[in-house]
Amino acid sequence: MTTISTLFLLAGLLLFISVLASTVSARLGLPLLLLFLGVGMLAGEDGPGGILFSDFFTANFVGQLALAVILLDGGLRTDAATFRVALKPAAVLATWGVIGTVALLGVFATWVLDVDWRLGLLLAAIVGSTDAAAVFALLRHSGVRLNERVKSTLEIESGSNDPMAILLVTVLVEILLHPERAGVAAFAVLLLKQAGIGLLFGLVGGKILAALLRRLNLAEGLYALLILSGGLLIVGAANLLDGSGLLAVYIAGVIVGNRRSHATEHVLRVMDGLAWLAQAGMFVVLGLLVTPSHLADHAWEALAMALFLMLVARPLAVMIGLLPFRYTRNELAFVSWVGLRGAVPVVLAIFPVVMGVPDSRLLFDVAFSVVLLSLLVQGATIPAAARLLKVELPPADEPHDRREVWVGEEAALPLFEYRVAAGSAAEGRHPDDLAAEFASGEVRCIAAVRDGKALEMGGELRLRPGDGVWFLAPETTVERLARLFGAATLDIGRNLSFFGEFAVAPDCLAGDLAAAYGFALADGEAGQRLDVVLLERLGRPAVVGDRVGIAGFVLVVRAMGDDGRIAGIGLKCPVALPLLED
Structure with missing residues (x-):
């Protein structure tokens, strides 16, 4: 009993410290996942905690379980519309991107570590894929609003490239342990099984879970447990048939998250906490597993590999893979830089140790060092890189909070909450006066809160800075309401500089605009709609922030509709800003 109580005490203490450490991560400019790793390392045998932990089997189990939870949560929060702009390029990066990176890094690792080429390739395969836990966490909590094409490419790639990495590691371990069984045919069959079975189980399992979520009437807390248990069932079943369970659970999450029902909000709220628990627990355990003094033995080799991976192997693989999709140079550079490594490489590095591959501890130590450097260097510089490469969008006008009240199955x-900012248009006015600025009955105030207490909605009520106001309103009015309250830290000058001084209707004729501003169009463009001209010049699906130059003027995509069509276009004049060449 004492042993169990001690384990509870240690586990609770480590997680408690990790969560408290998250409050200082933003001030230090360090990725939160790195702090979790640091807590585990400090608690380990070389740290003040002095905990001896070398159970690779337990660490592998914890890592696989945590990754399943993280990918399920990531899938639940992935809008299916993102696949419109990034599915094909992300699929290329999830396959060719991994293979190209591994090939280049494998040659370099063989030379730097002076090992057998098979061992060098195995090490490259271990760190060759981007990590979903790191990408989801850092992109969504970095405070940066990214170009949708870039953000979707990185998230879909990280959620779907695990099968290729697992396949390469499995094949290379097989070559090292049983070279007589290795062959191109076996490689191809294994790849098809991994991806095919994973995709099939994800699609079927996701549809079943989504249907159950709509039809079952459960206690609120049980909906998330239903999805979590179903996700683990999908992982286990796919893995047993030699498929990719991680790909399956990500696809299942995407399907469930995009078939919204009365239980979706309950699921997302609980899964958010479970995903954070999984990330914290996994990185703390992985931190416990490593011995920092061992990392120092190969520190220079690991540094050289990390630099080669970040500056040569990943960028070359990305640029070759995305060449047909007409990404700009800045987008390519950012996608190359945010090739974050995290828990997946460390979990994959455990596999050779468990299988008894010679020199596998060397692989684990070097892979762990590469992950640390990736999180420290790449993870901490995401906001700076986004600003430098101009893939960051200006902050959006958003409510302080949003909720949904389900009144039926579909x-x-x-509901949207806004906070009154000092000097805003809402200060000193009655909430109903603000709602009256919209179409009749479109926006309705349902509550006003001051100092945590609901206010009487009498005619004498006047809003003060800090008051919270809840509106029942359609999604199309969210930004206009936010501008009234000053809820977003909106820099108007920055928005004008980015999106242009004038808003132009997408369905206006390009010839009319050219005549009004005195610029020339290409043959055949004058009679076309402006959004059609913009799309043809882009040569790819549009996202907010895309721009094209026409005779010194710049057309900028301001908004996209739910149907994937351009909903708003901005015009930048040459006097305001010279033509930007990508």
Whole structure:
């Protein structure tokens, strides 16, 4: 009993310290996942904690379980619309990107470590894929609003490239242990099984879970447990048939998250906490597993590999893979830089140790060092890189909070909370006066809160800075309401500089605009709609922030509709800003 109580005490203490450490991560400019790793390392045998932990089997189990939870949560929060702009390029990066990176890094690792080429390739395969836990966490909590094409490419790639990495590691371990069984045919069959079975189980399992979520009437807390247990069932079943369980659970999450129902909000709220628990627990355990003094033995080799991976192997693989998709140079550079490594490489590095591959501890130590450097260097510089490479969008006008009240199986009332900012248009006014600025009945105030207490909605009420106001309103009015309250830290000058001084209707004729501003169009463009001209010049699906130059003027995509069509275009004049060449 004492042993169990001690384990509870240690586990609770480590997680407690990790969560508290998260409060200082933003001030230090360090990725939160790195702090979790640091807590584990400090608690380990070389740290003040002095805990001796070398159970690779337990660490492998914890890592696989945590990754399943993280990928499920990531899938639940992935909008299916992102696949419109990034599915094909992300699929290329999830296959060719991994293979190209591994090939280049494998040659370099063989030379730097002076090992057998098979061992060098195995090490490259271990760190060759980007990590979903790191990408999801850092992109969504970095405070940066990214170009949708870049953000979607990185998230879909990290959620779907595990099968290729697992396949390469499995094949190379097989070559090292049983070279007589290795062959191109076996490699191809294994790849098809991994991806095919993973995709099939994800699609079927996701549809079943989504249907159950709509039809079952459970206690609120049980909906998330239903999805979590179903996700683990999908992982286990796919893995047993030699498929990719991680790909399957990510696809299942995407399907469930995009088939919204009365239980979706409950699921997302609980899964958010479970995903953070999984990340914290996994990185703390992996931190416990490593011995920092061992890392120092190969520190220079690991540094050289990390630099080669970040500056040569990943960029070359990305640029070759995305060449047909007409990404700009800045987008390519950012996608190359945010090739974050995290838990997946460390979990994959455990596999050779468990299988008894010679020199596998060397692989584990070097892979762990590469992950640390990736999180420290790449993870901490995401905001700076986004600004430098101009893939960052200006902050959006957003509510302080949003909720949904479900009144049927497929019908929900969207609620939005706004906070009154000093000097805003809402200060000193009655909430109903603000709602009256919209179409009749489109926006309705349902509550006003001051100092944590609901206010009487009498005619004498006047809003003060800090008051919270809840509106029942359609999604299309969210930005206009936010501008009234000053809820977003919106820099108007920055928005004008980015999106242009004038808003132009997408369905206006390009010839009319050219005549009004005196610029020339290409043959045949004058009679076309402006959004059609913009798309043809882009040569790819549009996202907010895309721009094209026409005779010194710049057309900028301001907004996209739910149907994937351009909903708003901005015009930048040459006097305001010279033509930007990508």
